[in-house]
Amino acid sequence: MSAGPPWLLVLDLAGTFAFGLNGALTAVRAVRLDIVGVIALGMITALGGGIIRDILLDDLPPATFQDWRYLAVAAGGAFIAFLLGHRLHRLAGSITVLDAIGLSVFAVAGASKALDFGIGAAQAVILGTITGVGGGTLRDVLIRQIPSVLSTGLYAVPALVAAAITVAASSIGVYSWPAATVAASACFLIRLLGVHFSLSAPEPPGATRSDPDSPEQE
């Protein structure tokens, strides 16, 4: 069982819900799956990051399989997205914002849980980042896209920032929900500013959909 404070569970469930909506909307938009595929992609996106985190922390079975609320929230989010997805006018925008929310809260929740399990500071930052990007990476692999964590510089970086703020706040003894809120908000803002201004490290045109079969440099 999670040994963390109650607000950590709230963060976890909020991220699960956001990623459940996000994964299901991605399925509606990018791959046009049927209802089972939409729910499945929503649940994998919602639960993937936390399951990877719990495997790496040896907190098995993962929280997902110890607490029914994770499954209910993930399935609920995916089902709502299936019902409403076709009516959304700005589907791409909603997908981006929901992904940023999940990324932010999971990076904080992952780093927090790693600290609770006695992992070192640098490793907790990496584990928080993995938790944040994990669900979206599984989502992208399953629908055959290059994962955001590879194709977009400002996807892993904001998650790293959130996890680092979390670990820093803990090390100076001021870690609680206000610090978690600051960390998640910083990640969310950096991510959305990056998307809005197309900020990233230099990359070739179209690299977010880059094709490994394209002409290569030698």
Add this chain to the structure above:
Amino acid sequence: MSAGPPWLLVLDLAGTFAFGLNGALTAVRAVRLDIVGVIALGMITALGGGIIRDILLDDLPPATFQDWRYLAVAAGGAFIAFLLGHRLHRLAGSITVLDAIGLSVFAVAGASKALDFGIGAAQAVILGTITGVGGGTLRDVLIRQIPSVLSTGLYAVPALVAAAITVAASSIGVYSWPAATVAASACFLIRLLGVHFSLSAPEPPGATRSDPDSPEQE
């Protein structure tokens, strides 16, 4: 070590053999790999679902690495498929039937083992479904296809049905090999009826090979 009854081991090995044949035939048919690739894809398909289940249940090392029969059955199935695959006239049909067998028995075996490990009912149903679809999903990701669990409504649903029957039979105290047979047979029949009549929730034409780079709705 597995704490389950002997027929659970039989189910596990039967599913391993069917998925070993299936994965290797898929390699022969869809990607035309050489012998090492064929054996490797067969073994990954055969062992993937059970390894994922054992990781999530914290039964590590997985049964695969504690009992040599899993490796032998998986490698044997893959090798037989390599030898015979080129002679089969109805290769696609064989692949579908073997996949349905593996899906059915792994969904039952996964749900059973989850119950043995004290997982809750809803979670045991999900874990059984993951066990059933896990090996095939790894197979499809490795050969760059959209996984069946996403593209075909009647792939996850029969696995869910088999896992749910298993859990229901356990909860009313009649769980043993007859109930397991009923559960696996139900999954197998639903899956093959779905394939035969092309039953599924509404989806766009060609969605089983849908391309994320195709024109998208906004």
Add this chain to the structure above:
Amino acid sequence: MSAGPPWLLVLDLAGTFAFGLNGALTAVRAVRLDIVGVIALGMITALGGGIIRDILLDDLPPATFQDWRYLAVAAGGAFIAFLLGHRLHRLAGSITVLDAIGLSVFAVAGASKALDFGIGAAQAVILGTITGVGGGTLRDVLIRQIPSVLSTGLYAVPALVAAAITVAASSIGVYSWPAATVAASACFLIRLLGVHFSLSAPEPPGATRSDPDSPEQE
């Protein structure tokens, strides 16, 4: 914590460094990612095989998250590759040699650690092979290529040879760093000879980049 001898840690870190360079150079060459993507792909390639091994051996959290040197070596290798990658004239050759180094030492390290954890001989050979090919397989899946372990016969085979030599040396009581060096060197030579002379089991032309959407036999 790892219970192995000190030269096992050296092997592990050498493989981590080689795969960190390899993954990052692959990102520079094949997908033209930005710096964050390059570092991320390098670290995933470097750490993936060992993490999979430690999950399967129930040595959690993985060595990666218990010992800061793994993260430092992986990130350092990836960063060096990012800085120097654009200047290398023979990038494809460097990528192949680094991949062969990582494959060789990880196959030996994986088999050794499996023996230390009391796994049976056949299973230790398979686990060593998985450790060797694991990081490269994650790398290939993330950049949407058919993994080398499936497409090239002489990728899994040399890893199997190295793991088998390791297990055989252990069973006759002569296992120490000289045996490990022989095992890793055998793998490295077989792999490079296979690449140089294009040795492999028969496969259709272009199968290393084969496309599941290409015409199929029935």
